[in-house]
Amino acid sequence: xxxxxxxxxxxxxxxxxxxxxxxxxxxxxxxxxxxxxxxxxxxxxxxxxxxxxxxxxxxxxxxxxxxxxxxxxxxxxxxxxxxxxxxxxxxxxxxxxxxxxxxxxxxxxxxxxxxxxxxxxxxxxxxxxxxxxxxxxxxxxxxxxxxxxxxxxxxxxxxxxxxxxxxxxxxxxxxxxxxxxxxxxxxxxxxxxxxxxxxxxxxxxxxxxxxxxxxxxxxxxxxxxxxxxxxxxx
Numbered sequence: 675x676x677x678x679x680x681x682x683x684x685x686x687x688x689x690x691x692x693x694x695x696x697x698x699x700x701x702x703x704x705x706x707x708x709x710x711x712x713x714x715x716x717x718x719x720x721x722x723x724x725x726x727x728x729x730x731x732x733x734x735x736x737x738x739x740x741x742x743x744x745x746x747x748x749x750x751x752x753x754x755x756x757x758x759x760x761x762x763x764x765x766x767x768x769x770x771x772x773x774x775x776x777x778x779x780x781x782x783x784x785x786x787x788x789x790x791x792x793x794x795x796x797x798x799x800x801x802x803x804x805x806x807x808x809x810x811x812x813x814x815x816x817x818x819x820x821x822x823x824x825x826x827x828x829x830x831x832x833x834x835x836x837x838x839x840x841x842x843x844x845x846x847x848x849x850x851x852x853x854x855x856x857x858x859x860x861x862x863x864x865x866x867x868x869x870x871x872x873x874x875x876x877x878x879x880x881x882x883x884x885x886x887x888x889x890x891x892x893x894x895x896x897x898x899x900x901x902x903x904x905x906x907x908x
Contacts, residue, residue, distance in 0.1 A: 675723070675831070675861070680732035680878045681885070689718035693732070701831040703858045707876030708887070710867045715882050716865050720835050723863065725751045736829040752780065755829035755860075757821045760808070769811060770795065770804040770818045771809035776823035794822045798852045814845040818852055823854055832856060834864035838871040850875035 675697050682690040689712075699708065709715035725735055730741075737753050767775075773794060775789045795801050798818050799847055808816050809823040817837055819875030825832055829845035836855065838846060853862060865882075866872050872879045881888045 675736045676733065677722075677735075680722065680734050680735040681729055681730045682722055683730045684714050684718055688730075688885050689714045690722070690882075691832055693719070693722075693882070693885075693887045695887060697861055697863075699878045703854075704877040705840045705853060705857050705862045705864060705875060707872035708882050709867070709869045709879055710882040712882075715885060716836070716867075719866060719882065720833060723833055724754045724756060725749075726862035728781065729765070733833050735782055749896050755824035755827065755832045755889055756835055757783045757817075757824035757832065758835045759837060759839065761789065765809060766809065767816070768805055769800055769808055769822075772808055772819050773814050773822045773826050782827055784882075786794070787807035790828075792825050794826045797855065814841065814848050817841075817845075817849055821849070821852055821856075825860070831861045831863070834862065834866075836866045838864055838875055839866045839868040841871060843874075846871055846874055848902055 675695070677695045677744060679692050680690060680693040681688060685806070695706075708716075708719060710719065718727055722729060722734060722741065725739075725741055728744075728747065729742050734741040735746075736750050738807050739750040740813055741750060770791065773791045777791055782790055792801075795804055798821060800815070800822055801809060801819055803815050803819075806815070811819065820837065821834075838849065841849065853864070856862060864872055864876055869879065
C-alpha cells in the first residue's frame with residue numbers, strides 16, 4: 675500500500691489531515707501498528723484502507739487499487755479482512771459457525787468453504803474450541819475466532835481494528851502468535867489505543883495524533899517475549 679498526504683473529513687472537521695505510509699513486499703512477515711488515541715481518526719484510517727471512506731485529498735493505493743476512485747474502492751473491499759474487538763455474539767453462534775458465516779459472506783465457493791474453515795481453525799489453534807458458543811468462550815478465544823473469520827478468505831490485507839486492546843499479557847501473547855503467523859501470507863496492520871499491546875505484537879508502531887501519522891515509537895517488548903518464529907509451511 676502507498677499513502678501520500680492522505681486526508682479524510684468527519685462531519686465538519688478533519689479526522690485525518692496528512693497520512694503517509696508505504697508497505698511493500700519487503701514487509702512480508704512484519705506487522706505495522708498504528709497507535710491512535712482519537713476514535714474518529716482510527717475509524718477514518720480503517721475506513722480508508724477498507725475502501726469504505728473516500729480520501730478527501732492525497733494519494734492512496736491499496737493492493738494495487740487507486741482508492742481515490744469509486745471503482746478502486748469497490749475492487750479492494752473483497753481483498754481486505756477486518757478483525758475487530760467482538761461485540762455480543764448471538765446465543766447460538768459457535769466458533770466454527772462464525773468462521774463459516776464469514777466464508778459465506780466472502781463468497782468462497784460452497785465446495786471450498788468447509789476446507790477453508792477447518793484450515794484456518796487449525797492454523798489458529800481453534801479446532802478444540804470450534805463447537806463452543808462464541809459468547810461463552812474465553813476472551814482470547816473469541817478474539818482468535820474473529821481473527822479466523824477475517825482471514826478465512828485469505829485477504830491481501832488484514833486489518834486488526836483495536837483487536838489487541840484490553841488483553842492481559844498472557845492473552846496478548848496467545849493472540850499475537852497467530853497474528854505473526856498470518857503476517858507471512860498477508861500484509862497486517864493493527865490499530866489500537868493500547869500502545870504497549872501494539873509494541874508487543876508489532877515490528878513497528880507509528881502514532882496517529884491530530885490527524886497526522888508521525889515517526890515510529892521505540893519498541894520495548896517485555897523481557898522473555900518470544901522472537902519471531904521462522905516462516906512455517908502451510
